[in-house]
Amino acid sequence: MVLISxxxxxxxxxxxxxxxxxxNAEIALVVVNRSNAFGLxxxxxxxxxxxxxxxxxxKDKGKTRLEYDIxxxxxxxxxxxxxxxxxxxxFMHILSAEYLNAFTGPVINLHxxxxxxxxxxxxxxxxxxxxKAGLIQNTGVMVHFVIPAVDRGEPILQQVIxxxxxxxxxxxxxxxxxxxKRIHSIEHELLVEGTIKVLG
Ligand code: GRF
Numbered sequence: 001m002v003l004i005s006x007x008x009x010x011x012x013x014x015x016x017x018x019x020x021x022x023x024n025a026e027i028a029l030v031v032v033n034r035s036n037a038f039g040l041x042x043x044x045x046x047x048x049x050x051x052x053x054x055x056x057x058x059k060d061k062g063k064t065r066l067e068y069d070i071x072x073x074x075x076x077x078x079x080x081x082x083x084x085x086x087x088x089x090x091f092m093h094i095l096s097a098e099y100l101n102a103f104t105g106p107v108i109n110l111h112x113x114x115x116x117x118x119x120x121x122x123x124x125x126x127x128x129x130x131x132k133a134g135l136i137q138n139t140g141v142m143v144h145f146v147i148p149a150v151d152r153g154e155p156i157l158q159q160v161i162x163x164x165x166x167x168x169x170x171x172x173x174x175x176x177x178x179x180x181k182r183i184h185s186i187e188h189e190l191l192v193e194g195t196i197k198v199l200g
Contacts (some may be wrong), residue, residue: 001076001083003031003091008039010089010110013188014195015046023195028080031072033093051075055093066096073102085198088146089191092121097148106198107146108163110191112183114140115160128179131170139179140167141186143194163194 002011011030017023030043030050043050053075058068076083088095088109100107113123117139118130127139142165168183 001029001031001080001085002027002087002089003033003093004037004039004089005032005034005092006037006039006090008037008042008089009184010187010191011039012042013192014087014089015042015048017192017195022192023199025084025195025199028083029076031076031091033091039090049079051079066098069096069099070102073099077102085195087191087195095146100146100148108143108194108198109146110141110143110187110194112139112141112187114165114167115142115144115162124180124183125176128170128174128176131174136170138167138169139183140165141183141190142166143190145198163197164190166190 002014004011014023015027018025018027027043027046027048030039030048032040032050032052033054035052035054040050040052053068053072055065055068058064082104084105086103086105086107088107090110095107111119111123113119113127117136118126124139127136130136131139142160143163145161145163147161166186168179168186170179
């Protein structure tokens with residue numbers, strides 16, 4: 001199962017890897033939390049069932065993210081049972097421990113930065129800013145396991161359990177588009193290799 005929020009180029013990389021026989025699995029469901037995500041079109045074109053679930057209606061009714069997460073986990077299990085693996089491919093939503101604890105299989109996430117650097121949104125842009133400020137020499141991409149935060153009290157920097165990581169060079173003349181293009185091309189391959197590694 002793959003969860004996305006946007007363009008879905010990483011979803012497409014997984015679809016293509018399955019079609020090329022590199023990943024011995026099928027995508028039972030694509031979960032999308034944005035109704036206008038182009039990744040929806042990619043899933044439909046590939047004949048993959050989709051589940052669109054938006055957080056905003058919950059907030060509008062004064063309901064919580066936790067209720068959204070719990071409902072989402074129930075809907076997924078009702079549709080496809082327990083997924084062998086869940087791949088967060090640009091899924092812009094922090095999943096709660098309640099969501100993660102509803103599943104038995106591994107959840108992996110792709111993030112366009114190195115462990116401990118630039119977690120959260122706009123990671124690529126922030127890396128370029130840090131490079132131009134002379135604070136870093138390069139950035140990177142990682143695929144890591146998503147685990148329930150052990151200390152739910154304080155927002156801690158969740159321990160990152162790595163699957164794979166790869167450094168990505170930044171050059172002085174790089175624009176944000178240059179760096180994004182370089183990172184996305186590396187992401188697509190790293191996510192496929194990370195999925196293969198976790199599926200064993
Ligand atoms: C990727 O850079 C991913 O790492 C980040 O959002 C982007 C998603 O791209 N979280 P896409 O939707 O897979 O094209």
